[in-house]
Amino acid sequence: MDPERLKKLLRPEVLSLSPxxxxxxxxxxxxxxxxxxxxxxxxxxxxxxxRYLKRVLQSPSSLAYYPDSHQHRLKEALVQFLSQSGFVISEDQVVFGDGSGESIQMVMNSCLSPGDTVVIPEKSFSLYKTRALLAGAKVIEVPRKEFAVNLEALVDAVCGSRAKLVVFSNPDNPTSTTHSLSSIERFLSSLPEETLVLLDEAYMHFFDWKQSALSLLSRYPNLIVMHTLSKAFGLAALRVGYTVSHRELALEMEKTRLPFNLGLLPQQGAFYRLSHPEAVWKSVSIIQREREKLVAFLREQGLFVLPAGGNFVFCDFGPSYHSLLEGLESHGITVRSLGSFGFEPHFVRITVASPKDMNYFKRFFLSVREEVRR
Ligand SMILES: Cc1ncc(COP(=O)(O)O)c(C=O)c1O
Incomplete structure (x- = not known):
């Protein structure tokens, strides 16, 4: 279609987005x-x-009915899971999203009017910026400090712009850097009360679950904490995320949620996993161990690697990054070059997997590197 025609048909915010x-x-x-x-x-x-999902599908009528629009059983299981970890949350503080991507969208749809300002760290998870632009907001991207999210600079940007919303992740994607709970609290206490904070803790389970900012919710009514079942919970294909906030905020955000945003299988799979979380913690401790081994391995190879708090490692593949990435791909291994985040493309993010997978990665990394050097 002729671009002039497209311009007449669609919103300029949509046309300006990158996929x-x-x-x-x-x-x-x-x-x-x-x-x-x-x-x-x-x-x-x-x-x-x-196995549980297979049983769910055995009932002949299970696919004919709408799923539970109130997601009651799932909320109960989540509240129970959180309370086992020492976080006292009630069901009406929770809003489920079709992945935390949808949760980001719901928060933004609930609080942003065209022209409002959103503050984010530069080179962040892309949905923060694209969903804010779609809501008609202006986005201020704050420079990082030695790769990490610069909390002081975020506060300055919020205060200087009277921003409506500030969003970042802890641990951070893509650098895997972290801030302690006490730094997060200091950050929250420096912000104006009328600025909402969306704190994305997608990777918190791999850092230190006890340091989740859920414990700060009662003291900061402008805080929204977001989690996903796509990472530590191993259910990325089911698409389940959620926010926890003050009851009054959550009840308003619920109004923006599509009634059946979580289908039967996402609700049931998430219910089962939240009610049986042992496998989550088992996998988290394996990943934490493998993460430290991967960091040490890459450093032994002379590469720059940041200390990592997520289930991934941020590393500099250096000037021959392109040949390294191609070489790994020729052996069926993909990692993420961070050009699309705004970093130089020689910076790479590597997901930490099982000991067997990590040995596979290391073996081919060494042989590809040797080939590249020759
Ligand atoms: C920081 C961060 N937040 C949110 C998400 C979205 O996760 P999902 O939509 O699968 O819940 C991701 C996915 O990679 C992420 O890295």
Missing amino acids: YVAGKTPAKRKGRTLKLASNENLVIDNREVN
């Missing part, structure tokens, strides 16, 4: 493939969830 760039899936090949590009949990044992 979402997902982590690369390895090309189909005869041998093994290993996708280390999207920070999924490749360690968790999901066989029990699979």
Whole structure:
């Protein structure tokens, strides 16, 4: 279609967006493939969830009915799971999203009017910016400090612009850097009360779950904490995320949620996993161990690697990055070059997987590096 015509048909905000760039899936090949590009949990044992979902589908009428629009059983299971971790939350503080991507959208649809300002760290998870632009907001991108999210600079930007919303992740995607709970609290206490904070804790389970800012909710009514079941919980394919906030905020946000945003299988799979979380913690401790081994391995190879708090490692592949990425791909392994985040493309993010997968990665990394050097 002629671009002038398209301009008349669509909103300028839509036309200005870039499409979402997902982590690369390895090309189909005869041998093994290993996708280390999207920070999924490749360690968790999901066989029990699979069996449970098969049982759910055995009822002949299960697909004919709408799923529970209030997601009552799921909320109950979440509240129970959080209380086992020492976080006292009630069901009416929770809003589920079709993945936390949808949760980001719901928060923004609830609080932003055209012309409002949103503050985010530069080179962040892309949905923060694209969903804010779609809501008609202006976005201020705040420079990082030695790769990490610069909390002081975020406060300055919020105060200087009277921003409506500030969004960032802790641990951060894509650098895997972290801020302690006490730094987060200091940050919250420096902000104006009328600025909402969306704190994305997609990777908190891999850092230190006890440091989740859920414990600060009662003191900061402008705080919204977001989690996903796509990472530590190993259910990326089911698409379940959620926000927890003050009851009054959550009840208003619920109005923006599409009534059946979580289908039957996402609700049931998430219900089962939240009610049986042992496999989550088992996989998290394996991933934490493998993460430290991967950081040490890459450093032994002379590469720059940041200390990591997520289930992924941020590393500099250096000037021959392109040949390294191509070489790994020729062996069926994909990692994420961070050009689409705004970093130089020699910076790379590698998902931490099982000991077997990590050995596979390391073996081919060494042989590809050797070839590149020759
Ligand atoms: C920081 C962060 N937040 C949110 C998400 C979205 O996760 P999902 O929509 O699968 O819940 C991701 C996905 O990679 C992420 O890295």
